[in-house]
Amino acid sequence: MAVDKLETITPTEAQLKARRNRNIAIGVALALFVILVYVASIVRLGPAILNRSM
Amino acid sequence: MALLEKDSYEASGFQLSEATASDYLALLKPRVMSLVVFTAFVGMLAAPVPLNPMTAITAIISIAIGAGASGALNMWYDADIDAVMTRTSTRPIPAGKVKPGEALAFGLVLSALSVLTLGVFVNWIAGGLLAFTIFFYAVIYTMWLKRWTPQNIVIGGAAGSFPPMIGWAAATGNISLESVILFLIIFLWTPPHFWALALFKSGDYERAGIPMMPNVAGEESTRKQIFAYALLVAIVGVLPWYFGFASAAYGLVAVLLGAGFVWYSWQVLRMSPDDRKMKPAKALFGYSLLYLFGLFAAYLADSIVERAMTAAGA
Numbered sequence: 001m002a003v004d005k006l007e008t009i010t011p012t013e014a015q016l017k018a019r020r021n022r023n024i025a026i027g028v029a030l031a032l033f034v035i036l037v038y039v040a041s042i043v044r045l046g047p048a049i050l051n052r053s054m
Numbered sequence: 055m056a057l058l059e060k061d062s063y064e065a066s067g068f069q070l071s072e073a074t075a076s077d078y079l080a081l082l083k084p085r086v087m088s089l090v091v092f093t094a095f096v097g098m099l100a101a102p103v104p105l106n107p108m109t110a111i112t113a114i115i116s117i118a119i120g121a122g123a124s125g126a127l128n129m130w131y132d133a134d135i136d137a138v139m140t141r142t143s144t145r146p147i148p149a150g151k152v153k154p155g156e157a158l159a160f161g162l163v164l165s166a167l168s169v170l171t172l173g174v175f176v177n178w179i180a181g182g183l184l185a186f187t188i189f190f191y192a193v194i195y196t197m198w199l200k201r202w203t204p205q206n207i208v209i210g211g212a213a214g215s216f217p218p219m220i221g222w223a224a225a226t227g228n229i230s231l232e233s234v235i236l237f238l239i240i241f242l243w244t245p246p247h248f249w250a251l252a253l254f255k256s257g258d259y260e261r262a263g264i265p266m267m268p269n270v271a272g273e274e275s276t277r278k279q280i281f282a283y284a285l286l287v288a289i290v291g292v293l294p295w296y297f298g299f300a301s302a303a304y305g306l307v308a309v310l311l312g313a314g315f316v317w318y319s320w321q322v323l324r325m326s327p328d329d330r331k332m333k334p335a336k337a338l339f340g341y342s343l344l345y346l347f348g349l350f351a352a353y354l355a356d357s358i359v360e361r362a363m364t365a366a367g368a
Contacts, residue, residue, distance in 0.1 A: 009070070011070050012070075014072050015070040015071070015072055018071060018072040018073060018074050019070070019071070021074045021075050022071075022073065022074065022075055022078075024075070025075030025078070033167075036112060036115065036171070037171075037175075039108055040108060040109075040112045040171075040175040041175075043106060043108040043109060043175075044174075044175055
């Protein structure tokens, strides 16, 4: 891959807007998933979650 | 700014995506998902065991995401036929908003996450049933039955019938007669529901090459089969009361709703072959949705009253 053949492309306004929209959705979904796993772990393992033998 | 080799992206027709979150949400078939969530919730609440609210929420979210994932896999595989049917031509892939590969990856990742979450945090009977449901819908129905046999939605209907069973399994950790009856209600309801649609959308299915019952066996045979299934679903709908799983109030609602289903199907059976407007078929399609929602809502109300009475007596 020759360096001089490399080109950059500039996203259009619509593409940037759509990407930002997707990024926000991924961020929100990820945050909700982390909360779900955290709370479900507490419920599943109980208050002794940090007091388990390794 | 994206760094790419110009020759390669031009040759491959590469372009940056303009898909938004709502396009990905549409891949999850939100309307189907809402019915799945509702029936799974009924199955869960009907189970005679105490429910941890957080476990219930985790189960419902997992089942909803799993159902959505199977919808995305269905849209990935069926993009070619979706494009030629008026009802489905605006879906994200035929509309050019989401690429097939993106939908496939989205569906696979969500399938894995939903099954793992349900298995790890609720139980593996429910997780296993969810995995089987996704497999059944995406592979057995979508890839195999749908384009092969007019019994496609009869057998494939099992996929849509599992959610109350998964809900029940999430609550109890097992499968029992109660959950099998809830499964059977949806299983027997599916053929008259879809064949009513197929009657007035037969042109769509014919263009797409899908062997739906009206296109293969003819309208008359389809109308007879719709009526037969309507009789069966009306009977099975009453079984929860017959076996003592639900109250007489539920039984009464089931009898009335079932009688309505049979009546609407009778109208379809009597429909003239020259009737191209097919109002009775459209009416049956609308009523079938009302029937399923009404029956499960009655079961839900019954379960809530039962739980309240048990709590008051305890």
